[in-house]
Amino acid sequence: MSSEFGEDSQGEAAEAGWRAMYHLVAEREGQRRIFAAGEATGLTPAVLKALLHLTPEGPCPMRDLADRFRCDPSYVTSLVDGLEEAGLAERRPHPSDRRVKVVVLTDRGVEALAQVRKIIDQPPDWFGALSAKELAQLQGLLAKLQAAQAEEA
Amino acid sequence: MSSEFGEDSQGEAAEAGWRAMYHLVAEREGQRRIFAAGEATGLTPAVLKALLHLTPEGPCPMRDLADRFRCDPSYVTSLVDGLEEAGLAERRPHPSDRRVKVVVLTDRGVEALAQVRKIIDQPPDWFGALSAKELAQLQGLLAKLQAAQAEEA
DNA sequence: TATTGTTATACTCTATAACTATA
DNA sequence: TATAGTTATAGAGTATAACAATA
Numbered sequence A, B: 001m002s003s004e005f006g007e008d009s010q011g012e013a014a015e016a017g018w019r020a021m022y023h024l025v026a027e028r029e030g031q032r033r034i035f036a037a038g039e040a041t042g043l044t045p046a047v048l049k050a051l052l053h054l055t056p057e058g059p060c061p062m063r064d065l066a067d068r069f070r071c072d073p074s075y076v077t078s079l080v081d082g083l084e085e086a087g088l089a090e091r092r093p094h095p096s097d098r099r100v101k102v103v104v105l106t107d108r109g110v111e112a113l114a115q116v117r118k119i120i121d122q123p124p125d126w127f128g129a130l131s132a133k134e135l136a137q138l139q140g141l142l143a144k145l146q147a148a149q150a151e152e153a
Numbered sequence C: 001t002a003t004t005g006t007t008a009t010a011c012t013c014t015a016t017a018a019c020t021a022t023a
Numbered sequence D: 001t002a003t004a005g006t007t008a009t010a011g012a013g014t015a016t017a018a019c020a021a022t023a
Helices: A009-041 A045-052 A062-069 A073-085 A107-121 A125-129 A132-152 B009-041 B045-052 B062-069 B073-085 B107-121 B125-129 B132-152
Strands: A089-093 A101-105 B089-093 B101-105
Touching: A009 A045, A009 A107, A009 B009, A009 B107, A009 B125, A009 B132, A045 A062, A045 A073, A045 A107, A062 A073, A062 A101, A073 A089, A101 A107, A107 B009, A125 B009, A125 B132, A132 B009, A132 B125, A132 B132, B009 B045, B009 B107, B045 B062, B045 B073, B045 B107, B062 B073, B062 B101, B073 B089, B101 B107
Parallel strands: none
Antiparallel strands: A089 A101, B089 B101
16 A cells, blocks of 8 residues: 555556556456366365465465465364365474474475466466567566565565 | 467566566455455445446446356345445336346445545555656556457457 | 464355246 | 346355464
C-alpha cells in the first residue's frame, strides 16, 4: 500500500501502471491458470496453493506456512494432511526443536510442483503483441520493481 | 494460455515478463488489498468480489455475473442476496424478458465500490523505484498488452 | 509460562440437483 | 423444449477454542 505518492503526475502514472498490471494478471488470467492447474493435477485449489508455497529444497516448518498464508495453524494441519494424502509431501521432526514439524516435498511432490509451475508460468497469448525489444524493456522495468519489492521486506 | 511461443528467446522473454508480473501482483499484493478492502468495508471477500464486477452504470443480468465468475447461477443468487442485505445493490425485472433479473448498484453501492477501488488501485510503495520516464514506458507497454487482451475476447 | 501442532467444532464459500416461471 | 433464477442440500475452505507436548 502506498503512502509516498501524492496527487502529482508521477503518482498518477504509478497508479495507472499498477492498475493495468493488476487487471492483466488478477482479473482473468490468474484464476484461469489455477483452474487449469487443478484440472491437470486433480488437486484442490487450496492444496495447490499450499504446494506453490513449498520449495523443492527447503524443509519448511508448518508455522512458517501459516505465516506466509496468514491463516490459522489449524488450517495448515488440514492443508498438509491434503498434501500427504496426495503423496506430495511429508511431515518430519525438526532436528533441534521437537515441538516443530517440518514439511518436505516428496519426489512426486517436486514433480507435481514443476507441472503446476509450468502451467502458471506460461505467458498468455497476448504477450505476442510485444516485440522482442519491447519484451526486453518490460523485463527490465519489472526487474526493478521486483528488486524494490524484495528490499521492502 | 499460450500456444504461440516455442523455445525461442522471444518466448522465454515473454515467460520471464509474465512470471514477473504474476509474482508482483498475485503472490502478495493482491490478497493484501482484498484483505484491506474487506476490513475497510466490513464486506466478506465473496461479496467484495461480486461488487467489483458490477459497474455504476450498467444493470447486469444475473446470468452474466455467473458467466464472468465462472460459477454456478445458484451462487450468484447468494452473492446478490449478500449485496442486497448490505444495501449495495437491488434486483430489478428485465424490461423485455421476464425470466431475467438485473442487478443495479444503489447509491451506497456506488460509494462502496469507489472506496474499494481506491484501496485496490493504490500502487504499492515499490512503484517508487521507477522514474517518471520509466513509468511512462511501463504504461505504454502495459497498454499494448491490454489492447491485445481485449482483442482476444 | 509461551509456543507448536492437533482435534473438535462451526461458519463461510461454492457446487449439484430439483423446482418454478417465462420464453 | 430451453433458459433464468431460486431453494435445499451437501461439500470444500477456513477460523476459533480447547488441548497435548515441548521449550
